[in-house]
Amino acid sequence: xxxxxxxxxxxxxxxxxxxxxxxxxxALVLISVxxxxxxxxxxxxxxxxxxxxxxxxxxxxxxxxxxxxxxAHNHETDPAYDNVILHVVWENDSEIFRKNxxxxxxxxxxxLVAEKTLHNxxxxxxxxxxxxxxxxxxxxTFNDFxxxxxxxxxxxxxxxxxSGVLSQLLAKSTNNWEATLFAMLAKNFGLxxxxxxxxxxxxxxxxxxxxxxxxxxEQLEALFFGQAGMLxxxxxxxYFHQLKKEYGFLKQKFGLQPANNFPVKYxxxxxxxxxxxxxxxxxxxxxLRKQLFSKTIAAQSKEKLYDLxxxxxxxxxxxxxxxxxxxxxxxxxxRKKLTKNFVDLLLINTVVPIKFHYAKSLGKSSEERIFSLxxxxxxxxxxxxxxxxKLRKNTATDALGSQALLHLKKNxxxxxxxxxxxxxxxxxxxx
Numbered sequence: 001x002x003x004x005x006x007x008x009x010x011x012x013x014x015x016x017x018x019x020x021x022x023x024x025x026x027a028l029v030l031i032s033v034x035x036x037x038x039x040x041x042x043x044x045x046x047x048x049x050x051x052x053x054x055x056x057x058x059x060x061x062x063x064x065x066x067x068x069x070x071x072a073h074n075h076e077t078d079p080a081y082d083n084v085i086l087h088v089v090w091e092n093d094s095e096i097f098r099k100n101x102x103x104x105x106x107x108x109x110x111x112l113v114a115e116k117t118l119h120n121x122x123x124x125x126x127x128x129x130x131x132x133x134x135x136x137x138x139x140x141t142f143n144d145f146x147x148x149x150x151x152x153x154x155x156x157x158x159x160x161x162x163s164g165v166l167s168q169l170l171a172k173s174t175n176n177w178e179a180t181l182f183a184m185l186a187k188n189f190g191l192x193x194x195x196x197x198x199x200x201x202x203x204x205x206x207x208x209x210x211x212x213x214x215x216x217x218e219q220l221e222a223l224f225f226g227q228a229g230m231l232x233x234x235x236x237x238x239y240f241h242q243l244k245k246e247y248g249f250l251k252q253k254f255g256l257q258p259a260n261n262f263p264v265k266y267x268x269x270x271x272x273x274x275x276x277x278x279x280x281x282x283x284x285x286x287x288l289r290k291q292l293f294s295k296t297i298a299a300q301s302k303e304k305l306y307d308l309x310x311x312x313x314x315x316x317x318x319x320x321x322x323x324x325x326x327x328x329x330x331x332x333x334x335r336k337k338l339t340k341n342f343v344d345l346l347l348i349n350t351v352v353p354i355k356f357h358y359a360k361s362l363g364k365s366s367e368e369r370i371f372s373l374x375x376x377x378x379x380x381x382x383x384x385x386x387x388x389x390k391l392r393k394n395t396a397t398d399a400l401g402s403q404a405l406l407h408l409k410k411n412x413x414x415x416x417x418x419x420x421x422x423x424x425x426x427x428x429x430x431x
Contacts (some may be wrong), residue, residue: 006090009054029040066093117428140427146397150421178211189279193267226247296354302377
């Protein structure tokens, strides 16, 4: 049994509270369960109100599986628990005391919970553990309203999660939004394979140097390739030596230190996703679009954002995937543009999170506009979204839905957090 189940029982009064008595036989009248503490420290419920015997109490409630857990968690020495007025447990296996040796009232729930409630819990959290998600056999029964509302909540949580990363990048750049956007774009141009390497490159490159180099696309390429450690190997290609010479000048002029924490990888990548091509496209973007952050914030429609990211590689990379040799003659000379699918990934993973975080920093709400933008995009294609759509047809019909499902699976389903999930709670409350 999870302690979270006891939190659920207390929070929603899912026990025969009219029959509740403390372990020493005093009648307990529940007036208010208090406010659920969602942080990791302190009592589980604050500011509860109850009557024990003839005495009214106001204070905190702590919940454990067993009474003895109070001592196992060292609460007797923690001042944060001095104001606990009731200890709620599943099994009362000992007596606990305050520092002044006064016993803390205890409520045992084991005999107060209906069989149906226990059955629903066992069915969801215990028998479901061998499944892909605990509620998979019931997933198709959820109605559209419940699913849509919960997925919107999940998507906002995902944006809040990404806001934490953006806050760290902002701090590193001394609140330079243009530099923060550059770092996030670099990470996502690298995709999963080279994301860390590209982010390392961006963080190690002063954005002022990016701005000073932007009028010369070749110099910008040299800066990015050099900072990513991609100009250290030897090759006979003239363009390689041209960039290496340019980078040597920049390195000396600005005192640059290349990023070496994460070497770039080519393994199992399609040629269009080679780090050479993606860095060249990133360089073209910053050579072509000045004040990219301001333009990104100003662009409200998907079409304007597509236009903003319509760039292609420089001439050399139109006939190469690597420095060493030209492309296959059949594909040689093909303009290596950012595809719509790739721009969609940039919108999902960079543009929308930074729009959300920027509005949040100004104390403004952006959810309505962001929801509209995300619902105009196609859902992502991956195994998680495909499985949810198999369990329930059309669970994700747009980009918001697919992002929300990824968050739901990773942060709730995989961690057995059904008791914090609106869908899981609905199943627990079935008659």
